[in-house]
Amino acid sequence: MKSQKFILNLLVVFLTSSIASVYAQTKDITLEDIWSGEFSQERMQNLQSLKDGKSYIVQDYDRVSQDMKVEIFSYKTGEKTGTLLSSKAIPGLSVFQTFQLSDDESKVILGTNVESIFRRSTRGIFYVYDLESKELVKIDEEMIQSPTFSPEGSKVGYVKNNNIFFKDIKTNSIVKVTTDGEKNKIINGVTDWVYEEEFSFVRAFEWNPSGTKIAYLKFDESNVPEFSMDLYGNYGQSLYPKQDVFKYPKAGEENAKVSLHLFDINSRRNSKIELGNYEYLPRLEWTQDEDLFSIQTLNRYQNELKLYLVNAETNEPKLVLTEKDNAYVDVTDDLTFLNNNSFIWTSEKDGWKHIYHYAENGNLINQVTSGAWEVTNYYGFDDKSGRIYFQSTENGSVNRDVFSVLANGKNKLRLTRKTGTNRADFSADFTYFVNTFTNTKTPAVYTLHKASNGELVREIKDNSALLNKLDNYNISPKELSTINVNGNELNTWMIKPPNYNPENSYPLLMFQYSGPGSQSVSNTFFGTNDYWYQMLAQQGYIVACVDGRGTGYKGRDFKKVTQKELGKFELEDQISAAKLFGGRDYIDADRIGIWGWSYGGFMASNAMFQANDVFKAAIAVAPVTSWRFYDTVYTERYMTTPQENPSGYDDNSPISHVDKFDKGNYLLVHGSADDNVHVQNTMQLIEALVQANKQFDWRIYPDKNHGIYGGNTRLHLYTLMTKFIKENL
Template sequence: MPKISTLIAFLFLVTTAAQAQEKKISLEEIWGGAFQTKGMQSLQSLNNGQEYIVQEYDRQKGEMKVVVYSYKTGKKVRTLFSSIDMRGLNFFQNFELSDDESKVILGTEIEAIFRRSTRGIFYAYDLEKKELQLIDDEPIQEPTFSPDATKVAYVKNNNIYVRNLSNNKKTQLTSDGKKNEIINGVTDWVYEEEFAFVRAFQWNSAGNQLAYLRFDETEVTEFSMDLFGSYGQFLYPQQEVFKYPKAGDDNAKVSLHCFDLEQNKSIDVDLGEYEYIPRIKWTNNANLLSVQTMNRHQNELHLQLVDVSKNSTSTIFKDTDEAYVEVTDYLTFLADNSFIWTSEKDGWNHIYHYSLDGQLKNQLTSGNWEVTKYYGYDKESKRIFYQSTESGSVNRGVYSIQLNGKGKQNLATEPGTNSASFSADFTYFINTFQNTITPPIYSLYLAKNAKLVRKIKDNQKLEKKLSRYALSPKEISQLEVNGEMLNMWMIKPTGFSEDKKYPVFMSQYSGPGSQSVANTFLGANDYWYQLLANQGYVVVCIDGRGTGYKGRDFKKVTQGELGKYELEDQAEAAKILGKYDWIDQDRIGIWGWSYGGFMASNAILQHPDVFSTAIAVAPVTSWRFYDTIYTERYMKTPQENAKGYDDNSPITHASQLDGNYLLIHGGGDDNVHVQNTMIMIEALVQANKQFDWRVYPDKNHGIYGGNTRLHLYTLMTNFILENL
């Protein structure tokens, strides 16, 4: 009897396991968050380098608090501050410590403006005195402590203010701010989107000077879009109006100024000829400000030094490129005011060390690989810490190197994606590791020798959960296309057999410097691709020419004609795949979002012999409709390069549609305007071409909120099943 029972139990387990393996992913699970990975809470290192802080919320007590933990043990050390200690503030959404960690800015009632910008009600809280101070009784932007934490500068209604926390006095530094005309201290729409920053003012180290940018938008054309709201919200559509410079049109006139708080006056800084000021940053000298300026073509970048005590300017360094120069976020001034810089000047993105007069001291990294992140400089060990593609363009490793370019150390280089977060004094770093089969693992290491201190967190529960589903591996490889070895991933159908014929669904983004083929774990779209694989599709993604991390020449070959070489690569890759015995070359589809939507549209219009089906979400359909900074960086202006704009516009090729085309857009997209889709629709109608389209009212470029993503992906899934 025991043997029979054991056999029955074994058969039951095998049967149960087999049934579990057959479980299929659903869209409801994907967009309901069933497969989310556990991450590290948004931690911040304290100055001592031995502790970090995390924002936490106790629902039972209704207590919002910031808690201090030990790096070494991971155990709670103390509570730094709590809403229970504050009178008048029970909840805060974000916080920012002062440099000396004596005070904290707390934000509440935060509302989004555009992609990165917000406004809200903010308080300053003194950690020692446990005193709470309202910074302003109206919504403000970008409140920032002075270095000694005695003052807070911020922007309200396009003007800059400073609140003195000692006497509670408020000083208005500018007075000409006006919506859609003059902006002081924060960026306009196009700077925020394309130069990726909002706060356009900086305190010097002495806290007596505030450098800031002023945007004169008067001559920039207004863009408007109607927002409809939900039923009963308002009777008439509400119009959102803001300045948006489209390719070839006038930009805001941006100028640099510096306000002396001791003398209570501002100076205008003459920077010579330029179009853009993408970065400002004080050096360690309280009177010396660094400024990066660029011409309109963005192929010349000047690093200038402004001596505010004399109001004099000198150019110390110039970076040029036949195509365009990447703006670096990694400018770092060392104790002697020499500086760290990153550049593609040798054909690959690497780290350089310059003296303050702009003379090259050393190229710290070199090789046919790219530095992808600069983590910082440790003055004690005199080492630079960085992330790079040294182990292959789809991988990321973490390294350190001496300031003289010698003594490189491998800190985290297991094949896959390694990303580090260092403690303030570079004693420790938390490494996040993942690859296509391993969800994120978080581990603490010593920075000096990469010795493991402790494992922090993994996602074994998710791995166990996924083991019950029918999943196919995401295989990373390379495909030779048009003389280049292109990175590719492929997901084959569950139960794949080379004796069958399968349709292919291609995913891509293809934008300049982007990467879609990477050795990372599954994201939301990857689960969707698994769902399609369960339905019998081969899903493929290929990074063609123009994408990133394979050197300057590979990336910038598309200059002046966005969409040409990228499309050649996607079409040729599809043809190559179509020759595989197990692929049905008559059933190849493609999709993409934003730039990827531009590409998917061009694919079905210009290569109807290759692609039978395409889905374009929020596509650019003509670069004439997109903003100045992004578009002109790669295309120059339409006045200079009309052919480049029009030859590769999907609108130009509307009459060639001969397949299944689904066009999707958000009606409230402030980035890629729904105008792109509407003009495309009109071109297709006039060409008497049938197609499908969907507009999601009031939704921005991300098309989300409530059930929107579920609805969107249900729409796309059904379209694929019906047409491919």
């Protein structure tokens, strides 16, 4: 009898634990979970390699002691080996936000009160701190931009009120390099809005290797039309809105006149470099020769890029390379000058993005990489080993691997082993690299490897805690596959409900971005939106994404087929993909929705208006509604100007198709302070819908930019979108 009772008790315990285990794995994701950071991944802190290549530094803030530190660590062991600086140890400086080391690592620029201007630009109060003498010197009493050490570390160049200055650290004297800077008129040494956004750089001045000359760009934006935004502020702050006014060249309008200049530190002489005809100067870089620097020019069509080498003694430019394309030429940061002034360059001229090696005079030495795959990141050249390090899609367009190859194109080595997405961060001397690996089943894993052969040195950090946490939730796999649409094999992912039954029929929500050269389908783990998709899947929806024509990493022709017709082929592919999915037994063809943000919002709007026989509902967040409203650099790269291509602009504008919006449900969302895709896009579309007497839903988020975030904003937005989907799909 005792034995039977014991067995019965064991059975009760087993059943109880089994039920608890099943219950623990049936937890549903909530929006509050997502936007409270419940599923955040552990990440490597931003590390910076010291020049010895054996150590790296990390900035870290101790909230208890309120001490901002920069700590030194060993690559090989990961152990802390020292403290480079501590705000508590610097008299007169309670804390700093940013730091920048001099080339010889003896001094550091420390930033305080740093505030954002646009996407990449900031301004603040900055100091120079001498790590040996412990002396702290304020660079300027006012807010400045882009402070940068001269290579030998004796001076700091910076921009204030649109003029370039430099401070001599030894004498504490300040020299004004330019004098004509004026808001919304002349900019020296930093870029205007459109260069910052579309050419991805802010500081537009560069020291030569000896610190005796400064090459810089001047922007004359006197004739560029102004754009203004009302800023409403918080309740009770002000009775009247403020207005932000800045220069923004829209498609077909006048750009800033950009010119190249050279300042000689010793003679205090400014000179202008004449470069002939061009529209843009998207890159400026010195060679390793103190009297030779490079400048890249682009025509307005952006289909002809020229590389010049400028003699800083004579101010004479020499054209060494011209890149042409029937569509456009991409501007990159891959140009690297070797110690003999030969240079590394990347190009799509054979139909795929690859690495090339050129002599100083522009003669091709050799094509370093080749094949029906793309170089997706150029990491650099090691002059000791003669090897080039890069990332590519050789293992499939949704995957990334890290490779090295000799400059002559021989002896290529795959340095990463796992299939998925691998990203590398190399030490200064290319001894080591930190690899970040992820795939659809694996959140970020950080490991240290030898750069010579990819050998694992040590494991640094993983996200096993997140995986353990997700074991308690109803998580569905993210399935990667391809579909054949309009004669092309397109990458796609799909998330199905956890209790998926192929005998059932499910509503489908499609997400896409679709912009030129973009990629939304990749072998990576969940991002924030993926948890939202998991939540929708738990509530009985299938979510899918398709990268159609015009997206990237599948060769030049696939990417550039949309030239002069943004929105045409991309929409055809989304419609065809939706029909293909709708033909599957497990998808309800009468309940297919689509959504997107920015370019994706442009696409979702077109899908709703032009294909509401296929799509039942659509959400467009911060959409472009007419490319006439967007900036010159981005828009004309793909569309030329509205004056030359009016049909390309208008035939694919959602505004032109509101009359076809005969059925379905549409939600339109925008931030009122979007300096990128202006709320004007949404207002113009709203007016067209109203005048066509079309019913729809819309929301404006006051004072929110293109990202629409801050406080509870994202939670509110996704609550709104979830409610819309559940009510309409």
